[in-house]
Amino acid sequence: MLNKNNKILVVGSVAYDSVETHAGKRVDALGGSASYFALSASYFARPTIVAVIGDDFEQSHIELMESRNIDLSGLQIEHGDTFRWAGKYDPNNLNYRETIDTQLNVFAEFKPILDEKHKSTDVFFLANIQPDLQMDVLNQAGEKPKIVAMDSMNLWIENNKEDLLQLIHKVDIVFLDETELRQLTGIKDLIEASKSIIGMGPRVVIIKKGEHGLLMNSIDTDNSFSLFACPALPVDPVIDPTGAGDSFAGGFMGYLTSVGKGITEISVQDLRKAAVYGTIMGSFTVQGFSIEQLKLVSIEQIEKRYNEFINLTTVS
Amino acid sequence: MLNKNNKILVVGSVAYDSVETHAGKRVDALGGSASYFALSASYFARPTIVAVIGDDFEQSHIELMESRNIDLSGLQIEHGDTFRWAGKYDPNNLNYRETIDTQLNVFAEFKPILDEKHKSTDVFFLANIQPDLQMDVLNQAGEKPKIVAMDSMNLWIENNKEDLLQLIHKVDIVFLDETELRQLTGIKDLIEASKSIIGMGPRVVIIKKGEHGLLMNSIDTDNSFSLFACPALPVDPVIDPTGAGDSFAGGFMGYLTSVGKGITEISVQDLRKAAVYGTIMGSFTVQGFSIEQLKLVSIEQIEKRYNEFINLTTVS
Numbered sequence: 001m002l003n004k005n006n007k008i009l010v011v012g013s014v015a016y017d018s019v020e021t022h023a024g025k026r027v028d029a030l031g032g033s034a035s036y037f038a039l040s041a042s043y044f045a046r047p048t049i050v051a052v053i054g055d056d057f058e059q060s061h062i063e064l065m066e067s068r069n070i071d072l073s074g075l076q077i078e079h080g081d082t083f084r085w086a087g088k089y090d091p092n093n094l095n096y097r098e099t100i101d102t103q104l105n106v107f108a109e110f111k112p113i114l115d116e117k118h119k120s121t122d123v124f125f126l127a128n129i130q131p132d133l134q135m136d137v138l139n140q141a142g143e144k145p146k147i148v149a150m151d152s153m154n155l156w157i158e159n160n161k162e163d164l165l166q167l168i169h170k171v172d173i174v175f176l177d178e179t180e181l182r183q184l185t186g187i188k189d190l191i192e193a194s195k196s197i198i199g200m201g202p203r204v205v206i207i208k209k210g211e212h213g214l215l216m217n218s219i220d221t222d223n224s225f226s227l228f229a230c231p232a233l234p235v236d237p238v239i240d241p242t243g244a245g246d247s248f249a250g251g252f253m254g255y256l257t258s259v260g261k262g263i264t265e266i267s268v269q270d271l272r273k274a275a276v277y278g279t280i281m282g283s284f285t286v287q288g289f290s291i292e293q294l295k296l297v298s299i300e301q302i303e304k305r306y307n308e309f310i311n312l313t314t315v316s
Numbered sequence: 317m318l319n320k321n322n323k324i325l326v327v328g329s330v331a332y333d334s335v336e337t338h339a340g341k342r343v344d345a346l347g348g349s350a351s352y353f354a355l356s357a358s359y360f361a362r363p364t365i366v367a368v369i370g371d372d373f374e375q376s377h378i379e380l381m382e383s384r385n386i387d388l389s390g391l392q393i394e395h396g397d398t399f400r401w402a403g404k405y406d407p408n409n410l411n412y413r414e415t416i417d418t419q420l421n422v423f424a425e426f427k428p429i430l431d432e433k434h435k436s437t438d439v440f441f442l443a444n445i446q447p448d449l450q451m452d453v454l455n456q457a458g459e460k461p462k463i464v465a466m467d468s469m470n471l472w473i474e475n476n477k478e479d480l481l482q483l484i485h486k487v488d489i490v491f492l493d494e495t496e497l498r499q500l501t502g503i504k505d506l507i508e509a510s511k512s513i514i515g516m517g518p519r520v521v522i523i524k525k526g527e528h529g530l531l532m533n534s535i536d537t538d539n540s541f542s543l544f545a546c547p548a549l550p551v552d553p554v555i556d557p558t559g560a561g562d563s564f565a566g567g568f569m570g571y572l573t574s575v576g577k578g579i580t581e582i583s584v585q586d587l588r589k590a591a592v593y594g595t596i597m598g599s600f601t602v603q604g605f606s607i608e609q610l611k612l613v614s615i616e617q618i619e620k621r622y623n624e625f626i627n628l629t630t631v632s
Contacts, residue, residue: 190550228628310631
């Protein structure tokens with residue numbers, strides 16, 4: 001049913017993460033928004049990664065991504081070390097984490113470069129990087145892709161708000177967590193806040209709430225709003241929440257890519273199914289460190305969890 | 317469709333609350349677990365309140381409850397003041413509140429007394445009061461009612477844990493919030509924690525998560541577990557969250573009472589519909605101070621929100 005040949009381009013980070021949780025630790029494990037996104041999306045579509053890595057990047061990770069049919073033609077290899085992040089989660093509450101170290105390394109000078117094939121990709125995902133780089137990617141594309149989605153974070157809302165707002169006017173789908181959405185709009189009520197984003201141009205706002213799932217607001221072809229509340233799929237035990245949001249976005253956008261429609265043709269049902277597939281991909285990611293579980297998933301397991309999700313949420 | 321003549325008995329508190337939120341304040345407004353519960357349940361069934369009030373209790377509040385067809389034959393009037401509670405919510409985050417004052421007054425000496433008619437009620441709700449009083453009510457009933465449900469709080473888990481555990485062994489449905497459930501069981505994972513409660517005898521555990529909705533775990537006739545994730549119905553603006561949990565329980569138990577089955581005959585669908593009706597009653601309560609909105613609801617509004625909830629959560 002899925003058309004896994006449809007293409008989606010993601011620009012973001014590829015990183016090595018050192019992470020400690022109640023369940024243990026990993027040093028220099030594969031991470032970064034583009035890695036999680038592309039691996040997750042690869043179960044639904046053919047992702048292209050536009051990102052930068054250092055010359056320390058391991059060949060085994062290249063091979064892993066290629067084995068998942070990910071197009072690495074936009075992956076720049078620069079002299080120096082790959083982006084590194086280190087963090088530690090509160091052993092009693094995975095909602096809290098401390099960043100111990102960030103080394104941008106080759107990412108500090110990252111300038112996304114799209115070739116002609118990249119530019120003609122139908123679906124773009126601008127993962128959480130500096131807004132002017134996100135805009136640069138969109139400008140390089142020339143004609144607007146059929147669907148453009150973006151993510152961001154508190155750092156850019158604080159320091160690059162004008163750039164971010166300009167970008168939001170040019171995208172179709174916005175992913176933010178509840179705190180970021182309130183911070184960006186200055187509106188406490190999440191639904192009103194999402195409407196104010198939709199008022200700037202996007203058709204869909206996904207409000208991520210971590211372990212509590214998400215709210216999605218979208219505007220339909222008849223200009224009415226459609227609100228969807230989607231709980232998380234409970235998994236036990238959660239090993240490491242790192243990458244859950246990017247894996248969610250990868251499943252969501254991967255599924256939409258497989259549907260093959262332009263943003264104005266997408267139905268409320270398409271969006272809701274995308275949200276469920278995203279939720280499921282996030283649920284796999286948190287069951288292991290780094291991409292350890294995400295890389296092992298099968299289509300059958302995805303469909304099994306999809307049915308479990310429907311059973312979890314259907315009233316009668 | 318609802319059988320509003322079926323009876324449900326609630327034992328709990330009737331109080332006067334002084335509450336301050338971002339939206340304003342009220343002094344000595346009607347509150348207490350039994351008040352919220354009974355008013356909420358009154359849209360589905362005929363509640364009987366077993367509680368105590370002081371001789372300062374206002375006649376208008378008696379009349380309000382009688383106008384909702386609530387049986388007050390178990391309401392003891394004692395010499396002295398009615399239970400008073402005063403609290404203030406964080407103006408920026410309604411999840412946090414500070415108790416400013418608690419005056420037990422006549423509630424300090426409360427001894428529930430059930431007459432013969434009370435004892436033969438099919439459905440009991442033991443609202444959040446001292447566990448030995450909850451047990452006393454159950455003992456007075458003699459033969460076990462068709463359905464017994466209970467709520468509790470951190471205070472009793474800390475100070476009266478043995479009494480509470482004894483009680484849990486004798487009830488069918490347990491309402492707790494996520495913190496209380498973890499505290500009581502010592503198990504961090506909510507689903508495992510709910511299973512440990514079910515292992516003690518209850519068939520249904522409702523894990524309340526406030527603005528994030530709830531998880532419900534129940535054991536079916538074939539001994540399999542059925543998990544239901546139910547988001548809250550977003551309302552804007554929220555005026556005062558006081559009583560949301562008791563209103564939820566009132567809608568939940570009121571609906572189950574109207575269905576008229578014994579605990580072992582209740583289906584997963586009955587429980588899920590009950591959870592949605594409970595959610596809806598909670599959503600009305602938070603839209604006003606005290607019982608100001610809850611008392612004004614119509615069956616038509618309840619059914620309208622029920623349909624809104626289904627639309628909010630149905631994937632396709």
